[in-house]
Amino acid sequence: MFRKLPPLKSLLAFAAASRSQSFSHAAKELYITQSAVSHQIKNLEEFLGHKLFYREGKVLKLSIEGQLYAQKVNQSIEQLISATQELIGQPDNVLQLGVSSTFAIHRIAPELDGLYQQHNELDIRLRMLSCSDVITALDLDVILYDHPIEHISYECIQLKKEVYYPVANAELAKKLGTYPIEWQEKTTLIDIETVDLWRDWFKEQGLELVDSNIQYFLHSILILKAVLAGQGIALLGETLISNELKSGDLVKLIDTPVVFPNDGFYFAWHKRRKNDANIRLLKNWLIGLL
Secondary structure (H helix, E strand, O other): OHHHOOOHHHHHHHHHHHHHOOHHHHHHHHOOOHHHHHHHHHHHHHHHOOOOEEEEOOEEEEOHHHHHHHHHHHHHHHHHHHHHHHHHOOOOOEEEEEEEHHHHHHHHHHHHHHHHHHOOOOEEEEEEEOOOOOHHHOOOOEEEEOOOOOOOOEEEEEEEEOOEEEEEEHHHHHHHOOOHHHHHHHOOEEEEOOOOHHHHHHHHHOOOOOHHHEEEEOOHHHHHHHHHOOOOEEEEEOOOOHHHHHHOOEEEOOOOOEOOOOOEEEEEEEHHHOOOHHHHHHHHHHHHHO
16 A cells, blocks of 8 residues: 555655745755755655646746645645644644734734633734745644735635725824825825835825935834834824724824725635634634724
């Protein structure tokens, strides 16, 4: 029977590489060298008689045969993991939750205590995600992200669309008024580097943006803190700052938002947990939070 199976090392290397579509990430996950991953996958391709990967420029992609095989191999490995966890008694209440860093710090972490008070059996392991992460290679149970998660190991739905408004703290808002051209003269526009939300917003209004009056930060949480401190105004997501809008700490300067295609809150769960009641519980809690 076992002669019909390729070596387990080759299957594990292929599974890891298929999830991240990167030999280097697979090597890190398996604690082996990149050349060892490449060697194992070459052996697997020879065993199967099919090419599993191809390169499009510098990008590694699964072939059609590779996609089909990856789905079956990953499902089989997940079943083995699940069977092992059941045998050794690892609790299903543990959920590895990945969330973009700003939303994790500002909205999720402060609210977790309320979730635990209602469901003290839950154990949420919160991981802050960064732009440099290959998210599907982290083997998370649940992901809340601002773009769809497209991977064979995950199912994904949109919980909510996000819209952005120009906001200032209450004191500064009283001095600014509602005319965008005057904002550039009276205060600083704060933006995140490389994103340029203000440029898109001014273009939507048919207005001219003065580049010299923009201050850039590298992280959204820094922008939020700067705006709360009255250092300027920024375009921030309504869901992110919903508490500050309710309390009056932040004020919308105008009711015209900017909406970006596909931008919102996407809930993805690993297929190995698709029938898990705790996944549904977490999803409903997040919907209430959003």
